[in-house]
Amino acid sequence: MSKNTDTLAAGSVAGDLRLVNVTKRFGDFTAVNDLTLTIPQGSFFALLGASGCGKTTTLRMVSGLEEPTAGRVLIGEGDITRLRPYKRPVNTVFQNYALFPHLTVAENIAFGLKRRGVKDVKQPVQDMLDLIELSHIGSRKPNQLSGGQQQRVALGRALINRPRVLLLDEPLGALDLKLRRQMQIELKRIQTEVGLTFVHVTHDQEEAMTMADTIAVMNHGRIEQLGSPTDLYENPKTTFVANFLGQSNLLPGKAVGTVGGDGEHVQVTLDDGTRVLVPSARNCAVGEQIIVGVRPEKMSIHASAAEVPAGRNVLAPGLVTDTSFVGVSTQYLVKAAGSEEIGVFVQNDGAQIFRPGTEVVVSWDPSQGFGLDGRQDIDAGAEADLEAAS
Amino acid sequence: MSAEAATEPAQTAGAVGAVATQAELRADRRVRRRRALLPYLLLAPGIAWLIVFFVVPMWSIISTSVEEGDMDTGFVLTWRWANFGDVWTNWREQIIRSLEYSLMCTLFCLVLALPLAYFIAFKAGRWKNLLMALVIAPFFTSYLIRTLAWKTILADDGWVMHVLTTLHITPLLSGMGWTYSDNSVLQTPFSVVCGMVYNFLPFTVLPIYTAMEKIDPRLHEAGQDLYASAWATFRKVTFPLALPGIVGGTLLTFIPAVGDYTNAVMLGGPKTKVIGTVIEQQMIGTGGNLPYGAALSVMLMLGTLVITLAYIKRAGTEEIV
Numbered sequence: 028m029s030k031n032t033d034t035l036a037a038g039s040v041a042g043d044l045r046l047v048n049v050t051k052r053f054g055d056f057t058a059v060n061d062l063t064l065t066i067p068q069g070s071f072f073a074l075l076g077a078s079g080c081g082k083t084t085t086l087r088m089v090s091g092l093e094e095p096t097a098g099r100v101l102i103g104e105g106d107i108t109r110l111r112p113y114k115r116p117v118n119t120v121f122q123n124y125a126l127f128p129h130l131t132v133a134e135n136i137a138f139g140l141k142r143r144g145v146k147d148v149k150q151p152v153q154d155m156l157d158l159i160e161l162s163h164i165g166s167r168k169p170n171q172l173s174g175g176q177q178q179r180v181a182l183g184r185a186l187i188n189r190p191r192v193l194l195l196d197e198p199l200g201a202l203d204l205k206l207r208r209q210m211q212i213e214l215k216r217i218q219t220e221v222g223l224t225f226v227h228v229t230h231d232q233e234e235a236m237t238m239a240d241t242i243a244v245m246n247h248g249r250i251e252q253l254g255s256p257t258d259l260y261e262n263p264k265t266t267f268v269a270n271f272l273g274q275s276n277l278l279p280g281k282a283v284g285t286v287g288g289d290g291e292h293v294q295v296t297l298d299d300g301t302r303v304l305v306p307s308a309r310n311c312a313v314g315e316q317i318i319v320g321v322r323p324e325k326m327s328i329h330a331s332a333a334e335v336p337a338g339r340n341v342l343a344p345g346l347v348t349d350t351s352f353v354g355v356s357t358q359y360l361v362k363a364a365g366s367e368e369i370g371v372f373v374q375n376d377g378a379q380i381f382r383p384g385t386e387v388v389v390s391w392d393p394s395q396g397f398g399l400d401g402r403q404d405i406d407a408g409a410e411a412d413l414e415a416a417s
Numbered sequence: 418m419s420a421e422a423a424t425e426p427a428q429t430a431g432a433v434g435a436v437a438t439q440a441e442l443r444a445d446r447r448v449r450r451r452r453a454l455l456p457y458l459l460l461a462p463g464i465a466w467l468i469v470f471f472v473v474p475m476w477s478i479i480s481t482s483v484e485e486g487d488m489d490t491g492f493v494l495t496w497r498w499a500n501f502g503d504v505w506t507n508w509r510e511q512i513i514r515s516l517e518y519s520l521m522c523t524l525f526c527l528v529l530a531l532p533l534a535y536f537i538a539f540k541a542g543r544w545k546n547l548l549m550a551l552v553i554a555p556f557f558t559s560y561l562i563r564t565l566a567w568k569t570i571l572a573d574d575g576w577v578m579h580v581l582t583t584l585h586i587t588p589l590l591s592g593m594g595w596t597y598s599d600n601s602v603l604q605t606p607f608s609v610v611c612g613m614v615y616n617f618l619p620f621t622v623l624p625i626y627t628a629m630e631k632i633d634p635r636l637h638e639a640g641q642d643l644y645a646s647a648w649a650t651f652r653k654v655t656f657p658l659a660l661p662g663i664v665g666g667t668l669l670t671f672i673p674a675v676g677d678y679t680n681a682v683m684l685g686g687p688k689t690k691v692i693g694t695v696i697e698q699q700m701i702g703t704g705g706n707l708p709y710g711a712a713l714s715v716m717l718m719l720g721t722l723v724i725t726l727a728y729i730k731r732a733g734t735e736e737i738v
Contacts, residue, residue: 185642
């Protein structure tokens with residue numbers, strides 16, 4: 028082991044993970060395009076995107092398994108761009124765990140410590156087994172474990188080295204839904220407990236939102252938007268983010284002016300002539316072309332225009348084309364305002380349920396809408412989301 | 418299970434059914450007897466094959482090894498175990514030399530095969546199949562012709578000799594006793610082992626390649642991610658996982674190499690006689706003592722068996738972490 032490794036691996040010197048103008052090309056294909064990103068120490072950071080968006084390549088450049096074509100990777104002030112993977116204070120939880128099949132659980136966990144020349148590994152290994160709650164099966168081989176247990180061994184094997192940054196590459200991808208939920212909570216607990224920087228790559232927006240403090244949505248090798256889960260969900264800045272993270276009703280139109288004190292709202296004429304308001308503070312459109320976005324759960328459905336409270340944006344008339352009752356809510360598809368079908372999620376709090384074929388009126392509070400630049404592809408991210416979900 | 422099935426109709430059919438039950442039970446017993454026989458019937462061809470081609474020759478060679486007599490009057494089974502003592506005294510040198518050559522051959526094959534198999538399994542990409550075909554390609558030519566070709570390759574005026582002389586390796590070889598002069602490598606242990614390594618290399622490469630090919634390349638990435646250099650990853654991950662292939666490959670090389678005498682005859686000289694040469698002489702050549710040939714064969718077989726078992730036991734229980 029070189030001195031370099033020891034000083035870098037030594038622990039709690041303050042250090043954010045920074046990627047500076049990082050580009051990675053494979054032949055003609057640009058996987059990561061001029062990416063600049065700072066991940067604060069101790070945060071749980073998620074790189075979210077569809078397959079092929081460059082998120083895994085980004086991760087591999089941090090771990091050293093891939094070398095950037097251009098740009099630098101730094102931890103604190105230390106430049107690790109050209110450092111060999113085994114000399115980096117970074118560990119990875121691989122997608123399919125990549126546990127060593129010839130070693131027991133305890134030996135797998137001890138692997139990193141032994142390679143770094145730690146003599147007495149018994150106690151740390153035992154502590155790690157306790158943390159991942161597998162003390163009773165430390166002497167088993169990986170192929171005798173369930174998926175969830177293997178996942179925890181992979182986590183423990185990386186975590187025991189106390190890396191400056193822990194990378195998780197779709198760590199829950201191979202688990203079934205119930206176990207995934209459980210592991211999400213557990214991962215979050217462990218991260219809080221050990222206080223290390225976690226960088227988590229996933230295509231599952233729900234997983235990212237559940238665990239991460241900060242999410243970077245990636246598309247075509249670039250970061251579309253970066254922010255807290257609430258921020259991304261409430262204020263998407265692009266159609267890609269609006270469609271990829273949750274669902275959005277996107278209605279194209281033209282901005283015709285502002286209303287209210289200090290131009291509080293932008294007035295928009297939708298393509299069918301309906302006039303709606305969008306809060307100026309939540310409008311990203313710069314030109315006249317605008318796309319008005321509203322989340323389905325923020326919309327209401329009414330039997331007639333007379334029932335709509337004053338001051339709301341209204342789409343009428345609408346025709347219910349599909350009703351699905353999912354327990355906590357009823358999800359409607361409504362054809363209205365000459366647009367594509369609009370999704371409306373209504374809480375099941377005793378409200379009337381409308382059958383398909385019923386004529387209805389859809390409304391929302393102007394403050395709940397957001398405005399996007401109208402020159403984008405309105406369906407961006409929608410297919411990616413479907414692909415990722417399958 | 419079948420007994421239950423037989424009593425069931427008895428209960429439903431009442432008194433009349435009791436007679437039928439007796440008949441059914443008998444039929445049932447017949448079926449069961451036939452079923453018990455079935456595995457042996459299926460094994461019969463294999464057992465017959467083993468008897469004809471293994472047990473009979475085995476018995477023939479063992480019984481011959483304790484016979485007495487000569488070519489003119491014939492050999493009689495007298496249980497003369499002293500044959501074994503005789504051959505050990507007479508040809509101890511050749512027996513030990515055989516072991517030496519085959520151990521050297523196995524060692525060199527392993528040293529060559531490990532990087533070769535590693536490269537083909539992990540680095541060759543789309544050339545994988547072509548390279549494997551090249552490893553096997555020599556088998557398309559006769560063993561004898563291939564071995565003869567090495568006579569030309571290692572000839573005194575050949576390019577190998579030229580390179581060895583230029584690099585001043587020839588004095589080194591003769592210094593170690595692998596060759597007898599600085600001007601020639603033929604008819605020496607060196608040339609014999611060269612031929613053996615060449616001929617047996619595919620047997621070492623194939624099982625090692627097969628074992629390595631099954632290793633998930635992501636384990637290498639995991640190793641590197643966990644502070645193991647490429648060499649450490651090889652020692653701690655690749656090697657232990659390829660161990661079954663390594664054991665298989667070295668055995669497939671060592672066992673036939675012990676008995677091989679083609680290389681010793683064609684590339685060697687009077688000083689490189691191996692046990693195979695002696696057996697051939699005694700059995701079908703000028704030696705004319707069948708019991709001695711047989712005793713040597715049995716000795717060779719037992720020796721190889723003991724070494725192999727010891728090796729497997731050692732490799733199998735070895736602490737590989």
